Amino acid sequence: MNIAANPVVEADQTVYLKDYEKPSFAVDSINLNIQVYTDHTNVNATLVMKRQTAGDLVLLGRDLELKSITLNGTPLTANDYSLDAEQLVITNAPDEVILKTEVIIHPESNTQLEGLYQAGSDLFVTQNEPEGFRKITFYPDRPDVLSVFTTRVEADKKFPVLLANGNLMEAGETGEGRHYTIWEDPTKKPAYLFACVVGDLAVLKDSYVTSEGRNVALEIYAVEKDIPKCHIAMEALKHSMQWDEEHYGRPYDLDNYMIVATSQFNMGAMENKGLNIFNTSCVLADEEFTTDAAIMRVQSVIAHEYFHNWTGNRITCRDWFQLCLKEGLTVFRDQSFSEDLQSAAVQRIDDVAVLKAHQFPEDSGPLSHPPRPDHFVEINNFYTATVYEKGAEINRMMSTLLGKEKFRQGTDEYFRRHDGQAVTVEDWVAALTAGSGVDLSAFLIWYNQPGTPKLEAEGEYDAAAQTYRLSFKQSLKAHAKYPNLKAVPIPVALALFNAETGEQYTLNSEALFENAVKDGVYLFDQDTATIEFTGVTAKPVVSLLRNFSAPVNLEFNYSDEELAFLVQYETNGFNQWQATQTLLERILLNGHDAEIYVQAIKNTIPELVEKDPLLASRLFDVPSEGYLGSRIDADYQPAVIQEKRNALLDTLARELGEFCKATYLALDPDLQKEFSQAMGVRALKNIMLSMLARQGDSEAFDLAHVQYLNTGNMSERLGALKVLVWNDAPQAKDTLADFYNRFKDEALSLDQWFMVQAAHPKATVESIQYLTSHPDYDLGTPNRIRSVSGGLNANPVNTWGFGVQHYIDLAKYLDEKNPIVGSRLLQVLSRWYTLAEPQRSDVKTALEALKSQVKSKNVAETLNSMLSI
Ligand code: 0A1
Numbered sequence: 001m002n003i004a005a006n007p008v009v010e011a012d013q014t015v016y017l018k019d020y021e022k023p024s025f026a027v028d029s030i031n032l033n034i035q036v037y038t039d040h041t042n043v044n045a046t047l048v049m050k051r052q053t054a055g056d057l058v059l060l061g062r063d064l065e066l067k068s069i070t071l072n073g074t075p076l077t078a079n080d081y082s083l084d085a086e087q088l089v090i091t092n093a094p095d096e097v098i099l100k101t102e103v104i105i106h107p108e109s110n111t112q113l114e115g116l117y118q119a120g121s122d123l124f125v126t127q128n129e130p131e132g133f134r135k136i137t138f139y140p141d142r143p144d145v146l147s148v149f150t151t152r153v154e155a156d157k158k159f160p161v162l163l164a165n166g167n168l169m170e171a172g173e174t175g176e177g178r179h180y181t182i183w184e185d186p187t188k189k190p191a192y193l194f195a196c197v198v199g200d201l202a203v204l205k206d207s208y209v210t211s212e213g214r215n216v217a218l219e220i221y222a223v224e225k226d227i228p229k230c231h232i233a234m235e236a237l238k239h240s241m242q243w244d245e246e247h248y249g250r251p252y253d254l255d256n257y258m259i260v261a262t263s264q265f266n267m268g269a270m271e272n273k274g275l276n277i278f279n280t281s282c283v284l285a286d287e288e289f290t291t292d293a294a295i296m297r298v299q300s301v302i303a304h305e306y307f308h309n310w311t312g313n314r315i316t317c318r319d320w321f322q323l324c325l326k327e328g329l330t331v332f333r334d335q336s337f338s339e340d341l342q343s344a345a346v347q348r349i350d351d352v353a354v355l356k357a358h359q360f361p362e363d364s365g366p367l368s369h370p371p372r373p374d375h376f377v378e379i380n381n382f383y384t385a386t387v388y389e390k391g392a393e394i395n396r397m398m399s400t401l402l403g404k405e406k407f408r409q410g411t412d413e414y415f416r417r418h419d420g421q422a423v424t425v426e427d428w429v430a431a432l433t434a435g436s437g438v439d440l441s442a443f444l445i446w447y448n449q450p451g452t453p454k455l456e457a458e459g460e461y462d463a464a465a466q467t468y469r470l471s472f473k474q475s476l477k478a479h480a481k482y483p484n485l486k487a488v489p490i491p492v493a494l495a496l497f498n499a500e501t502g503e504q505y506t507l508n509s510e511a512l513f514e515n516a517v518k519d520g521v522y523l524f525d526q527d528t529a530t531i532e533f534t535g536v537t538a539k540p541v542v543s544l545l546r547n548f549s550a551p552v553n554l555e556f557n558y559s560d561e562e563l564a565f566l567v568q569y570e571t572n573g574f575n576q577w578q579a580t581q582t583l584l585e586r587i588l589l590n591g592h593d594a595e596i597y598v599q600a601i602k603n604t605i606p607e608l609v610e611k612d613p614l615l616a617s618r619l620f621d622v623p624s625e626g627y628l629g630s631r632i633d634a635d636y637q638p639a640v641i642q643e644k645r646n647a648l649l650d651t652l653a654r655e656l657g658e659f660c661k662a663t664y665l666a667l668d669p670d671l672q673k674e675f676s677q678a679m680g681v682r683a684l685k686n687i688m689l690s691m692l693a694r695q696g697d698s699e700a701f702d703l704a705h706v707q708y709l710n711t712g713n714m715s716e717r718l719g720a721l722k723v724l725v726w727n728d729a730p731q732a733k734d735t736l737a738d739f740y741n742r743f744k745d746e747a748l749s750l751d752q753w754f755m756v757q758a759a760h761p762k763a764t765v766e767s768i769q770y771l772t773s774h775p776d777y778d779l780g781t782p783n784r785i786r787s788v789s790g791g792l793n794a795n796p797v798n799t800w801g802f803g804v805q806h807y808i809d810l811a812k813y814l815d816e817k818n819p820i821v822g823s824r825l826l827q828v829l830s831r832w833y834t835l836a837e838p839q840r841s842d843v844k845t846a847l848e849a850l851k852s853q854v855k856s857k858n859v860a861e862t863l864n865s866m867l868s869i
């Protein structure tokens with residue numbers, strides 16, 4: 001390993017949680033004047049500061065051209081401070097400081113999409129989480145410095161919209177075709193929540209009256225033609241505001257709430273105080289242009305950013321190690337919100353599917369880290385599935401254990417204690433404990449250690465004694481950086497079913513032997529334990545981890561028949577689905593007979609189609625090649641997995657062909673009144689269609705083509721397009737051309753056009769090159785890059801074949817242009833070490849060759865971790 005050639009990842013770049021120190025100065029207020037010009041932007045800042053502890057006055061700043069600096073009215077010269085690429089340090093500063101600085105920045109050439117940047121010809125926006133504000137002005141840019149912001153924004157009048165956080169205090173003209181606005185944000189906030197926007201945008205307006213009687217003006221800004229696509233987001237915003245009042249007692253606290261949509265954004269969206277900035281993909285929703293899945297995502301991201309107002313903004317993080325404090329809790333809240341919007345079982349299935357497909361592999365590979373890591377080089381690399389999704393699971397476990405009422409008492413106490421503060425994960429768990437009266441401190445272990453626990457369970461039925469014993473054992477894979485791994489508290493939600501009648505046994509405390517199973521939840525918090533149920537009159541089938549009550553890998557020796565039983569009789573939709581997944585994995589990887597699954601499906605679906613068509617569609621999920629690959633730790637051969645999966649799909653298509661056709665023809669989404677039901681019907685129809693097409697049946701292609709042409713709904717159109725393109729149907733080429741012509745001016749729809757082609761199972765270097773050299777491909781727009789790179793990654797055989805070079809080239813290019821995105825895309829290759837030879841060595845060599853060619857902390861840290869296995 002050549003560290004010397006790679007200075008950015010030397011040991012001293014690492015930041016440790018244990019080194020946390022309070023900032024030496026507090027900032028009482030900051031006054032900003034931001035003047036945007038075509039070729040530069042002037043930023044004047046006045047900071048009113050007070051000393052808190054001994055030490056230097058440290059102001060962070062990156063890529064800033066310092067024009068002037070005065071301290072308490074006296075201009076400073078270069079001898080009065082030290083300045084390097086990262087910070088400006090003033091030693092011996094007095095206890096009270098008024099610091100004025102004037103800097104020049106260049107948003108017009110900022111390709112990293114951090115700080116203030118130009119996003120297309122008509123828009124300037126900011127992205128300051130986690131460390132973007134230091135690219136706008138010199139500031140103690142850390143989340144535990146909270147201040148009152150006043151912002152003046154000035155620009156040419158060709159940009160009519162000038163926004164910043166808070167209340168609009170003044171607006172006017174400055175002459176020479178320019179104008180300005182002044183905004184005051186009354187709430188103290190850390191700099192990462194600062195935002196401003198300059199642009200030519202239209203606006204959708206609405207309002208909401210809070211439970212406290214505050215009338216809040218709601219505004220969504222987007223380019224004129226996208227305004228009709230903002231209504232779903234607006235409804236979701238109002239719904240979220242009400243939901244947070246009802247479920248957490250949290251009303252909104254300002255007189256306005258603004259959302260701005262931009263097509264150039266590194267992530268999904270950002271919760272800046274009262275002025276959210278959103279990737280268009282997370283705010284624009286319209287049945288004609290975006291899919292049902294995208295519409296659901298818009299609603300959940302709108303809720304997520306709104307919920308941050310309390311969990312993140314009013315109570316923020318003391319330091320970035322605590323990121324999961326705000327993200328884990330806010331994801332848990334948005335997941336709960338979404339469970340109210342559609343089939344709750346399906347919402348849970350989808351959330352767990354994401355967890356298992358992304359977080360579990362992350363946690364078992366070289367990028368594994370605790371939800372609250374204790375060190376990092378580049379914090380941008382820690383916006384991970386572990387911090388977000390596993391963080392959410394920890395909160396869910398505590399909420400499951402406490403039940404609704406006690407959890408609410410706990411959150412009430414958290415808001416009561418910490419409103420207006422920057423706090424830690426310990427503070428959160430302590431408040432939940434105090435409020436609920438239940439000691440939850442053992443859950444801190446979950447925050448502090450990496451890895452997915454293995455939960456092994458065994459059941460034993462004694463017919464004579466009518467007892468059923470369940471034994472549990474937990475274990476964790478050793479981790480070099482976190483040696484002291486402990487047993488974690490695992491809430492196991494469970495049910496017993498009578499194998500003969502299909503009925504559920506009532507579990508009451510008298511029926512219990514050792515530890516209590518309360519409300520169907522057993523808290524397993526030792527290395528091993530056994531519980532016993534009495535009065536079990538016939539052989540039971542046990543259903544464990546209902547609703548996925550803990551983020552663990554469960555091993556239980558079910559027979560295929562028991563799994564089929566659960567598909568049919570389990571009343572928890574999540575566990576019904578889980579049973580199908582376990583069965584299908586066995587058929588795929590261990591050669592079990594497919595017939596038992598086919599039969600269970602035939603017995604279950606017809607009734608379910610009426611009740612919950614979306615859940616019915618999910619029971620046809622066949623684990624993806626990527627997911628199956630992620631379960632293999634050595635000698636992984638993507639082509640072998642592909643072959644097995646294709647064989648299974650062929651079998652299912654053969655066995656279920658007639659059934660699929662009948663189901664497809666019987667369903668009509670237009671007959672459904674509710675969006676969620678119609679969405680379910682569309683999902684089910686698309687799956688039926690893809691099964692029919694697997695047999696190469698030209699009738700199926702005709703059906704797909706008719707579906708494509710006769711609909712105004714994107715889920716139906718895209719579902720049909722995928723069937724035609726991925727099966728190389730005769731109509732594929734013309735239909736793709738038709739899609740392009742219909743949607744060439746709709747960026748989000750066009751992203752799908754790129755994605756469908758990139759995700760073709762038989763994509764090649766040439767077909768990907770055709771896409772990346774297409775005039776509509778744009779390396780400056782992360783959404784477009786992701787549509788091709790994400791599409792390509794739908795087929796691991798391609799990812800690990802010609803795809804390796806694609807990701808390496810992108811990482812190399814983005815290392816300078818946009819390291820946040822570059823680093824994330826490179827992570828696609830993080831499980832290289834599981835491959836069989838010679839692929840393993842080939843990918844390793846390619847990754848090693850990249851090391852000397854990258855400069856950013858982001859890509860370098862990721863690459864180093866990936867190679868440190
Ligand atoms: N806090 C946002 C996520 C976010 C993080 C970083 C960003 O830019 C580098 C942008 C957004 C959220 O959780 O929604």
Ligand code: ZN
Pocket residue numbers: 304308326327330
């Ligand atoms: Zn968030």
